Amino acid sequence: MTAKEAVPVRGDDHADDDFSVIQPVGFTPVQVESGGRKLLLSPRALTIAGCLLLGLLALVYLLIARSLIFETQPADADVSVSGLALPLGDGHLVLPGHYSYTVSATGYLPKSGEVQVTSDGHSRHAVALEKLPGHLQVVSDPPVPVRILVNGSEVNSENGLAKNIPAGQKRITLLTERYLPYTREIDIEGLDNTQRLQAALRPAWANVRISSNPPGATVTVEGKVLGTTPLNAELIQGDRVVSLSLPEHKTADIPVAVTAGVDQTLAPVDLGAADGLLRVVSTPEGASVTVDGEFRGHTPLELALSSDGPHQLRFFKDGYTSVERSIDVGAGIERDLNITLDAVYGRVRITSSPENAQVYIDGRLAGTTGETFNLPARSHSILVRKNGFEDYETSVVPSAKLEQSIRAVLLTAEQARWSKVPAEISHPAGGTMKLMRPNAQFTMGSSRREQGRRANEVLRKISLTRPFYLGTTEVTNREFRRYQRMHSSSHVNGVSLDNDSLPVVNISWADAAMFCNWLSERDGLKPVYLTERGRVTGFDGSANGYRLPTEAEWAWVARYERGSMRKFPWGNDLPVRANSGNFADNHAAQLVPAVLRTYSDRYAATAPVASYSANDLGVYDLGGNVSEWIHDLYTIGTGLSMRREENPVGPQDGDYHVIRGSSWRHAGLTELRLSYRDYGAEPRNDVGFRVARWVN
Structure with a gap:
C-alpha cells in the first residue's frame, strides 16, 4: 500500500463515528551501509564465533589427545604431570609429546621421571614408591645400654633408638656386656614410623667360688683384679683364666669354663713357694747350660729355680772342659754365679799337594801346609790356598786324645771345574752315558795298503778336543718305545729283533735324530736338530x-x-777273539750268505746290548751286533789332507748319512775292521744307533 492508497474500512458501509480518519504520512527509506560488517562487530556474533572456535578446538583436542595412566604403589599416591594434562578418572588426557611427572605419597620417597606419549595409543605406566626408612626404639629389661645390629651390621643408636632402618624383614640383635645376645626377626614397616621392641635380657655370667692354700691370694681375670681368696666372683661365660698370686709364692693360672647361669666351686688351689732367681755368666760366653739334665739355654742366662731343694747345673762348650755345680736357691732369693771354662786342645797336621800352601783357620792365616797346629777341641773351618789352584775347604774337631791329619789335594781351575761334571749320567729313556774327554790328534781312515780297505776310507787328520757324553750301549727297543710306543723292530725269518733288551733297528736316520730331540725336550735342553714340518733341516752345533x-x-x-x-x-x-762281539757266526748260517765258521757268539741275529766285553773306555758293541747311524752327512774325500780338522761334524750337504761299525750280518774282513764305512738314509734290520751329547 502506498501513501496514496485508501485504508479499507471493515464492517458495513456506514462509517463509525468513533474512529478518526487515517491520514497519509511521508515515507523515508532506512539507510543501511553494509549488512555483513554490521554482523561481525556484534558482541553476540563474537560470542557465538568464540564458542564455535572453542568447540572446534575441544573437538580436535579430544580427537588427538591420548590418555596417560599411572598405576602407583601405593594406589592413593598423588600424580603431577607437566604441561597441558587434563585429569580424567585415574589418569590424564594429554596430547602426544614428552612429559615430566612426579609421584608422591605420605610416608614414601617421591619419584620423578619422564614419559613419551605417542599418537599410536594410550600410555600406561607403573610407578612403585620406596617407603621411607623406619625407626626402632629398643627398651631392654633390665635397662642397660645396648648395641644394635641389623642383619649382623651394627647401626648408630642413641638411648636405644635406631633411626633410618630400611623397610622390610630384618634380624635385630642386641649386644651388651654381661648379658647374652638377644635376637629377633622384625618386619620394619618404614613410612617414617617408629616401632618399639621390648627385650628381656638374660644374664651371661655365673657365680664361681674360688679359694687357695694359703688364703689371701689376689684373684685376677683378664687383667682385672676381682679380690682375694676365698672369693665368690661373677665370671662372664666362656673360657676364662683365673690367676692367683701371693707374695713369695708361685702364681697359679687356672683355666675355667664358665656357662651362663651355672654356678660352680673350684677346687682349692695350692700355691707353692716362689722360685729363686739365678743369674749365670761364663768365661767364655755362650756356654750351654742344663738344669737337672734339661737344657735351659746359653750364658749369660737368668734361671728360675724352684726352692724345694738343690739343683744340678752343668756348663759345657766345644773346645772347653765341662763344669758342674749344685745350687740351692731359696724362695724369692736372687743369686749370681760366675763360671770359668778351661780350654781343651788337640793337634792337627795339615799337608797339601802341591806343597807350601797357605793355611787359614777360622778365617785367619795360621801358617803353611806341613805344619802341626794346636787347636781348641771345637769345630774349626780349614782353608788351604795356593796361587793358580782352587781353594780347598774342610772342617775339623780336634781331639785331646789323638793327633789328626788333613791332606789337601789342590786342583787347578780346570780340574776343579771338571770335578763337578759327573763322569756318568742317564738320559730320559733310561740309557747310561759316559763322559769322554779326548785331547787327541789322530788319523781317521785307513791306508791304501791295508787289506780289505774300501775307497771311502780316505785318511783324514783329526784333532778331537771337545768333551762329550756317549751312550755306553746302543739304544734298545725298550728305550725307543718310550718315544714311539708302537715301534716294532720286526724279525728275520722268524728270528725276533724286537725283544726289549735288543738294539732297536728298522729305523731311519731321521727317526734316530728325532728321538734325540725328544730326549732333549724331556731334559729341558736345547735340541740339536732343526726341524720343519716333521723333517730334519739342519743342526745347531x-x-x-x-x-x-x-x-x-x-x-x-x-x-x-x-x-x-x-x-x-x-x-x-x-x-776273532772269543767274546769279542756279535758277528755272523754259525748260528746265523740260515740268515746270511757268509759266516765265521770258527767263531760262536750264541745269537743268530741281534744280541742283548752289553752281552760282550766293553772296550777300555767302557763302551759296548762298537763292533758287531748292529751298525750305527752317525751324525755326519756322507762324503768321500780325495786323499790325505795336510790340514788338521778340529772337532769335525761332517760336510754341509749330502743325501746320505754315515754308518759305522760291523753288524750281526757281517763276517768279511772288510766289514770287521773298525775303519769300515757305510752310508744310507732308510731303515735296515742291522742298523741302530747310540746317543751322544756335547759338554759345554
Whole structure:
C-alpha cells in the first residue's frame, strides 16, 4: 500500500463515528551501509564465533589427545604431570609429546621421571614408591645400654633408638656386656614410623667360688683384679683364666669354663713357694747350660729355680772342659754365679799337594801346609790356598786324645771345574752315558795298503778336543718305545729283533735324530736338530741337547788306544777273539750268505746290548751286533789332507748319512775292521744307533 492508497474500512458501509480518519504520512527509506560488517562487530556474533572456535578446538583436542595412566604403589599416591594434562578418572588426557611427572605419597620417597606419549595409543605406566626408612626404639629389661645390629651390621643408636632402618624383614640383635645376645626377626614397616621392641635380657655370667692354700691370694681375670681368696666372683661365660698370686709364692693360672647361669666351686688351689732367681755368666760366653739334665739355654742366662731343694747345673762348650755345680736357691732369693771354662786342645797336621800352601783357620792365616797346629777341641773351618789352584775347604774337631791329619789335594781351575761334571749320567729313556774327554790328534781312515780297505776310507787328520757324553750301549727297543710306543723292530725269518733288551733297528736316520730331540725336550735342553714340518733341516752345533755321535767321536772311542788306531774291536790281528762281539757266526748260517765258521757268539741275529766285553773306555758293541747311524752327512774325500780338522761334524750337504761299525750280518774282513764305512738314509734290520751329547 502506498501513501496514496485508501485504508479499507471493515464492517458495513456506514462509517463509525468513533474512529478518526487515517491520514497519509511521508515515507523515508532506512539507510543501511553494509549488512555483513554490521554482523561481525556484534558482541553476540563474537560470542557465538568464540564458542564455535572453542568447540572446534575441544573437538580436535579430544580427537588427538591420548590418555596417560599411572598405576602407583601405593594406589592413593598423588600424580603431577607437566604441561597441558587434563585429569580424567585415574589418569590424564594429554596430547602426544614428552612429559615430566612426579609421584608422591605420605610416608614414601617421591619419584620423578619422564614419559613419551605417542599418537599410536594410550600410555600406561607403573610407578612403585620406596617407603621411607623406619625407626626402632629398643627398651631392654633390665635397662642397660645396648648395641644394635641389623642383619649382623651394627647401626648408630642413641638411648636405644635406631633411626633410618630400611623397610622390610630384618634380624635385630642386641649386644651388651654381661648379658647374652638377644635376637629377633622384625618386619620394619618404614613410612617414617617408629616401632618399639621390648627385650628381656638374660644374664651371661655365673657365680664361681674360688679359694687357695694359703688364703689371701689376689684373684685376677683378664687383667682385672676381682679380690682375694676365698672369693665368690661373677665370671662372664666362656673360657676364662683365673690367676692367683701371693707374695713369695708361685702364681697359679687356672683355666675355667664358665656357662651362663651355672654356678660352680673350684677346687682349692695350692700355691707353692716362689722360685729363686739365678743369674749365670761364663768365661767364655755362650756356654750351654742344663738344669737337672734339661737344657735351659746359653750364658749369660737368668734361671728360675724352684726352692724345694738343690739343683744340678752343668756348663759345657766345644773346645772347653765341662763344669758342674749344685745350687740351692731359696724362695724369692736372687743369686749370681760366675763360671770359668778351661780350654781343651788337640793337634792337627795339615799337608797339601802341591806343597807350601797357605793355611787359614777360622778365617785367619795360621801358617803353611806341613805344619802341626794346636787347636781348641771345637769345630774349626780349614782353608788351604795356593796361587793358580782352587781353594780347598774342610772342617775339623780336634781331639785331646789323638793327633789328626788333613791332606789337601789342590786342583787347578780346570780340574776343579771338571770335578763337578759327573763322569756318568742317564738320559730320559733310561740309557747310561759316559763322559769322554779326548785331547787327541789322530788319523781317521785307513791306508791304501791295508787289506780289505774300501775307497771311502780316505785318511783324514783329526784333532778331537771337545768333551762329550756317549751312550755306553746302543739304544734298545725298550728305550725307543718310550718315544714311539708302537715301534716294532720286526724279525728275520722268524728270528725276533724286537725283544726289549735288543738294539732297536728298522729305523731311519731321521727317526734316530728325532728321538734325540725328544730326549732333549724331556731334559729341558736345547735340541740339536732343526726341524720343519716333521723333517730334519739342519743342526745347531752350539746346542747342549742329545744327538748322534760324530764320525770323529765314534772313530776315537772305537779305535784310539795309547796314540795309535787299532784295526779290529779285539785288537790288530785275526782270528776273532772269543767274546769279542756279535758277528755272523754259525748260528746265523740260515740268515746270511757268509759266516765265521770258527767263531760262536750264541745269537743268530741281534744280541742283548752289553752281552760282550766293553772296550777300555767302557763302551759296548762298537763292533758287531748292529751298525750305527752317525751324525755326519756322507762324503768321500780325495786323499790325505795336510790340514788338521778340529772337532769335525761332517760336510754341509749330502743325501746320505754315515754308518759305522760291523753288524750281526757281517763276517768279511772288510766289514770287521773298525775303519769300515757305510752310508744310507732308510731303515735296515742291522742298523741302530747310540746317543751322544756335547759338554759345554
